[in-house]
Amino acid sequence: MNQKQTAFDLPAGFTVTAHTGCLGTKDNSLEAVEIGLQNADIVEIDISCAADGTPVLFHGWTPPKDAVPLKDAFAVLARYPDKRMNLDLKVFSHCAAVQTIAEQCGVLEQVFFTGVGKGKTDTVRNNAPKIPYFLNCSIAPLLKNSKGYARHLLHAVQNCGAIGLNCNFSNATETIVRKMHRAGLLVSLWTPNNEAQIERVLRLAPDNMTTRRPDLAAKVIANCK
Numbered sequence: 001m002n003q004k005q006t007a008f009d010l011p012a013g014f015t016v017t018a019h020t021g022c023l024g025t026k027d028n029s030l031e032a033v034e035i036g037l038q039n040a041d042i043v044e045i046d047i048s049c050a051a052d053g054t055p056v057l058f059h060g061w062t063p064p065k066d067a068v069p070l071k072d073a074f075a076v077l078a079r080y081p082d083k084r085m086n087l088d089l090k091v092f093s094h095c096a097a098v099q100t101i102a103e104q105c106g107v108l109e110q111v112f113f114t115g116v117g118k119g120k121t122d123t124v125r126n127n128a129p130k131i132p133y134f135l136n137c138s139i140a141p142l143l144k145n146s147k148g149y150a151r152h153l154l155h156a157v158q159n160c161g162a163i164g165l166n167c168n169f170s171n172a173t174e175t176i177v178r179k180m181h182r183a184g185l186l187v188s189l190w191t192p193n194n195e196a197q198i199e200r201v202l203r204l205a206p207d208n209m210t211t212r213r214p215d216l217a218a219k220v221i222a223n224c225k
Contacts, residue, residue, distance in 0.1 A: 007224050008202040008203060008205065008221065008224055009205050010202065010205050010221075011181065011205060011206075011207055013207065014205075014206075014207060014208070014209075015040075015041035015042055015084075015207065015208045015209075016040045016041055016042070016208070016209055016210075016211065016214050016217050016218070017040055017041065017042040017043065017044050017086055017188075017190075017208055017209065017210040017211070017214075018032075018035070018036030018037075018039055018040035018042070018043045018044065018210075018211070018212075018214045019036075019044050019190070019191055019210050019211060019212045020032050020033075020036070020043070020044050020045050020046060020057075020059075020088075021212060022035060022036050022039065022040070022043075022211070022212045022213070022214055023035050023036075023039065023212070023213070023214070023215060027046075027059065028045055028046055028057035028058055028059065028067070028068060029057075029068065030068055030072060030073065030076060032045075033045060033073050033076045033077070033085075034076055036214070037076065037077065037080045037083045039214045039215060039218075040083075040214040040217075041083060041084065042083065042084040042085065042086055042208070042210075043077075043083070043084075043085055043086070044085075044086040044088055044114075044210055045057050045073055045085065045086070045087065045088065046058060046059040046060075046088045046090050046115075047070060047087050047088060047089050047090060047091075047094075047098065047115075048060060048061065048062075048063045048067070048090045048091050049063070049091050049093055049094040050063055050065075050067065053093075053094060053097065054069055054070075054097075055069070055070040055094045055097050055098050055101065056068060056069055056070060057069075057070065057073055058090065059090060060090060061090065061091060070098065070101055071101050071104075071105060073085070074101060074102060074105035074107050074111075075105060077105075077107050077110055077111075078105055078106055078107050081110070083110065084110045084111065084112070085107070085110055085111045085112075086111075086112060086113075086114050086210070087111055087112065087113050087114070087131075088113075088114045088115040089113055089114070089115040089116060089120075089124070090115065092120050092123045092124065092127075095113075095123065095124055095127035095128040095131075096127040096128060098128060098131070099127070099128040099129075099130055099131055102131065103130075108130060108131070111131055112131060112132045112133060112134070112163070113128070113131055113132070113133035113134070114133070114134045114136060114166045114188070115136055116133045116134065116135060116136055116162070117135075117136050117137075118135065118137075118156065118160060121133070121135065121160040121161065121162065125160075125161055132162075132163045133162055133163065134162055134163060134164050134165065134166035134186070134188055135156060135157050135160055135162035135164070135165055135166065136166050136167065137153060137156065137165055137166070137167050138167065138168070138171075139153075139167050139168070139170075139171035139172060139173075139176070140171070141171050144171045144172070144173045144175075144176065145173055145175055146175070147175060147179070149176075150173075150175045150176045150178075150179035151179060153165060153176060153179070153180075154179050154180060154183055154185070157180070157185055158183065158185070162185075163185065163186055164180060164185045164186025164187055164188060164207065165180055165185065165186070165187050165188070166188045166189075166190070167188075167189060167190075168189070168190060168191075169189040169190060169191070169192050169197065169200065169201045169204075169209075172187075172189050172201075172204055172206070173204070174204055174205075177204050177205060177206055186206075186207040186208070187204075187206040187207050187208070188206060188207060188208040188209075188210065189201050189204065189206045189208070189209055189210070190209075190210035190211075191210050191211055191212065192209065192211055192217075193211055193212050193213050193216075194213075194216075195216060195220060198211065198213070198216060198217050198220050199220055202220065202221065202224075
């Protein structure tokens with residue numbers, strides 16, 4: 001006989017982010033943006049820069065000529081005022097332009113950055129000071145359960161002015177999540193895409209989970225309430 005599952009102890013304001021390309025859509029397409037916003041609290045897109053300096057949706061350094069302009073994605077976001085967009089930066093020369101376009105499209109309060117490593121925090125903060133950002137970190141597998149290591153990660157986030165930590169779920173631990181939460185910082189984990197992975201992330205109780213299967217995440221959460 002199966003034991004009844006207990007509810008996940010998720011923090012107030014927990015969100016699910018639909019990774020670009022969610023639910024079988026094409027990565028960094030307007031369809032992915034639309035479907036993501038319909039099925040999750042937040043949608044993630046990759047941000048690169050065209051040769052003429054225009055911010056576009058692309059995972060890499062040299063986007064194709066038909067890459068979707070960021071302003072078009074923002075136009076979709078503007079139709080969902082209660083939703084947000086994760087701008088995963090792949091290049092950093094265009095941060096100021098991203099902020100300007102967000103202001104022009106009326107979505108500045110709905111966006112935030114990820115993909116920001118320690119060496120890029122000054123660039124982001126100086127050029128797009130109105131857009132909050134997470135610090136991207138790789139978790140050292142051998143140190144992931146160390147309280148001292150969790151403290152090191154906490155200081156890294158605090159010292160760069162980020163709103164929280166963004167990392168792969170595979171090496172994230174309760175020790176790290178709790179350390180961040182006790183300091184009033186957020187934790188965002190990516191990218192669990194099957195039921196077992198999603199359950200593992202939910203047990204860690206981060207503030208956000210990014211997945212290509214927001215439908216499955218919603219089902220897992222609903223089944224445990």
